[in-house]
Amino acid sequence: MVRRKSFGGDYCPSARSLDVIGDWWSLLIVRDAFDGLTRFGEFQKSLGIAKNILAQRLRTLVERGILIPVAPADGGAHQEYHLTDKGRDLFPVMVALRQWGERYLFAPGEVHSTLVDRETGKPIRLDILTHDGKPIGPGRAVIVPPSETED
Amino acid sequence: MVRRKSFGGDYCPSARSLDVIGDWWSLLIVRDAFDGLTRFGEFQKSLGIAKNILAQRLRTLVERGILIPVAPADGGAHQEYHLTDKGRDLFPVMVALRQWGERYLFAPGEVHSTLVDRETGKPIRLDILTHDGKPIGPGRAVIVPPSETED
DNA sequence: CAGTTTGGTTTTATAATGCAACCGTTATCA
DNA sequence: TGATAACGGTTGCATTATAAAACCAAACTG
Numbered sequence: 631m632v633r634r635k636s637f638g639g640d641y642c643p644s645a646r647s648l649d650v651i652g653d654w655w656s657l658l659i660v661r662d663a664f665d666g667l668t669r670f671g672e673f674q675k676s677l678g679i680a681k682n683i684l685a686q687r688l689r690t691l692v693e694r695g696i697l698i699p700v701a702p703a704d705g706g707a708h709q710e711y712h713l714t715d716k717g718r719d720l721f722p723v724m725v726a727l728r729q730w731g732e733r734y735l736f737a738p739g740e741v742h743s744t745l746v747d748r749e750t751g752k753p754i755r756l757d758i759l760t761h762d763g764k765p766i767g768p769g770r771a772v773i774v775p776p777s778e779t780e781d
Numbered sequence: 782m783v784r785r786k787s788f789g790g791d792y793c794p795s796a797r798s799l800d801v802i803g804d805w806w807s808l809l810i811v812r813d814a815f816d817g818l819t820r821f822g823e824f825q826k827s828l829g830i831a832k833n834i835l836a837q838r839l840r841t842l843v844e845r846g847i848l849i850p851v852a853p854a855d856g857g858a859h860q861e862y863h864l865t866d867k868g869r870d871l872f873p874v875m876v877a878l879r880q881w882g883e884r885y886l887f888a889p890g891e892v893h894s895t896l897v898d899r900e901t902g903k904p905i906r907l908d909i910l911t912h913d914g915k916p917i918g919p920g921r922a923v924i925v926p927p928s929e930t931e932d
Numbered sequence: 933c934a935g936t937t938t939g940g941t942t943t944t945a946t947a948a949t950g951c952a953a954c955c956g957t958t959a960t961c962a
Numbered sequence: 963t964g965a966t967a968a969c970g971g972t973t974g975c976a977t978t979a980t981a982a983a984a985c986c987a988a989a990c991t992g
Contacts, residue, residue: 633946
């Protein structure tokens, strides 16, 4: 492929995010990590990913501060991979992907896993809000280039 | 690569979503479409993508119902690519990616584009809420398999 | 009507992926 | 305790996806 393009230098945060976690496997590994998986073999079995690819992905996810390798609590010798805060903060991305998928990628009546509030058992929502908390539609959002924001 | 794995049959909505828009370019094309770009050349210039790849991605995005080819309003002969409702509903995904990127992928003080409310000019938020609208942290969410939900 | 822009397709190279085989270390168990 | 299986990878190879560039037809421009 003569080296895949990188968006690391782009001024758009979405582009940089995709540069970091935008490949086929990384977000699924993160999803499984949210689901409580920690070990190489668990990820491998859950995803059906080739082991060399998994090893490489885990390595880069660790490099990028999304996972952290830790020694297991039970004193075992194997390695565990845990989400960092940075990794946990990918949660909204996962929820957004999930909601879109639920809506458009499943036949009516087809079953799928669901994300629920642990305490009430009710489904979770993801809302786009104005700065003062009012719901907002996509039409009202505008991307403004950095020159106009002076962040 | 001996054919990339597909998650189209997975019961997890996130996985299916990634199967549809999880490649390197699709979401960036969608981002540009949100930004008002409609023509082949506009996408090509904005993204710096190879033209063959762009053509292929536009084709699959159309196939998958995220973009729709329309004749331009000014009667020109060229093709325009517009977001469908399905495509517009990817908005939360983009916002989520953007917020994560803003937080973790920019140096303090480094400028980036911003997503603002067109009417007030203030930044937009994305919140995870319980079913009755209370903010919630990632820790309280649980993924439950389809067998337990009977959706 | 000649030249340029637009919107692609084709060709070619190289890198990313998947698969299977292999290997050292760690649990399991008779 | 010794054998054996499972775990956590690494290595090599076949194949595909991607990028870059050349090419090309149709539409626009002067």
